[in-house]
Amino acid sequence: MFITKFLEDIGRYFILMGEVFRRPDNLRMYWIAFARDLYTLGVKSLGLVCIISIFVGAVVTLQTALNLENPIIPKYYIAIATRESIILEFSPTMISLILAGKVVYNNASTLGTMRVSVQIDALEVMGVKSASYLIMPKIAACLIFNPVLIVLSMFLGIVGGYFAGSITGMISSTEFIDGLQMDYRPFYIYYALVKTVVFAFIITTVSAYYGYYVKGGAVEVGENSTKAVVSSSLVLIVANYIITQLLLS
């Protein structure tokens, strides 16, 4: 029972993707929708991402410093540890999960509302490729803007760590900067960005799937939006494991 439902979901998800990636009728209209989605899904998340990143960066540095209070271990290890945990995991995965909550709920409920108030049927009857017109711009907006958010988050996380270290006197600014430059691997950034892009795709398409196929009314829209958040978070965490296995081991 559960298995058949699962397989059916997967099948319908791929059918929807087939509908989404179709040639736009009018690029200008897609462009306008893209700009709007870039604003609602991306720009509007900037504040949240900035604040979380600075504070989590600070906390990571302080916790690492407290755990490395051993005279044999050089202080700059604190900076290295902060850098690695932020670039490898905190920014790409945690921030994507936080965005998943926000973006997924937004996508699923907007599409769901359009479905139950027959606005999607209205588009279809006009001859508009509704799945493509409504969903493709959202995917494009997140694929382009999430990496920007993540890189910003990495930068601010490290800045947060830097200030927390100096203010508390746990690690001096020169030691911190020395540490940041030590044993630096650009590949980690590449790995983080690959994750970010895959996660952005998961977030937007899973949410679209749950919203686009809603049946019923306001209650079902709410239920499906919640399901969308849960499912996309689960898929994201599994994908995180697979990508890490593929790229880092």
Place this chain on the structure above:
Amino acid sequence: MIRVENVQKSFGDNHVLKGIDATFLEGRTNLIIGKSGSGKTVFLKCLLGLHDTDEGIIDYDGRILSEMSKEQRRKLRLELGMVFQGSALFDSLTVEENVSFPLKMFTNKSKAEIAERTNFCLNRVRIENANHLFPAEISGGMQKRVAIARAIVMNPKYLFCDEPNSGLDPKTAMVIDELIKEITEEFNITTVINTHDMNSVLQVGDNIIFLADGKKVWEGTKEEVITTDNEEMVNFVFSSELFKKIRRAARKEQNLP
């Protein structure tokens, strides 16, 4: 002209349409009437291709819907307009943006041309000074009229309306009916309207099809509604005692028993 032959549609065990034949002519307001739940909306959705039929032929001036490719169906849809039961306006767009949406999506018209056509259609349905309001900010009757404006903005050959006057007061309902009839005749559109409103039937029914239990039970014009002896039809349209009296009076005038 739209020709329908033996259209059947089931949802699981629920056999909603059990073989319907009909012809809808251009320049006419064709009415589909029937009790709530008799399958009017399902029938309209079959015509539009929003539901696939299980059986039967739907023929748009020689083009058979079931034989068309996805792309051909999309092309056909550019020739048709639809007014949904709940108006289905895009709630994130203003009145003006709703009406101009199909033009922006499917034509290369300039801004000025789009504005002109949009205002023409809004004027046609007598909407004034509401261009920049959102659907939530206008009344139900106005929403219906905006939906009609949006449906005719691309100069459709076929117009479908699902209960265009439900939820409106009798006077406004009549205005909407008359408006659809005028537009139909003015632009020679093949119009199909779902309704269970007796006023509409007697006001604009050029060609009326009565559905009951998934079948066509009666067919005729609004004049024939008065003269018919089909009991089911008479009971449906003249449901109250008062209406029955009116019918008897009308028949007397025409020297009918």
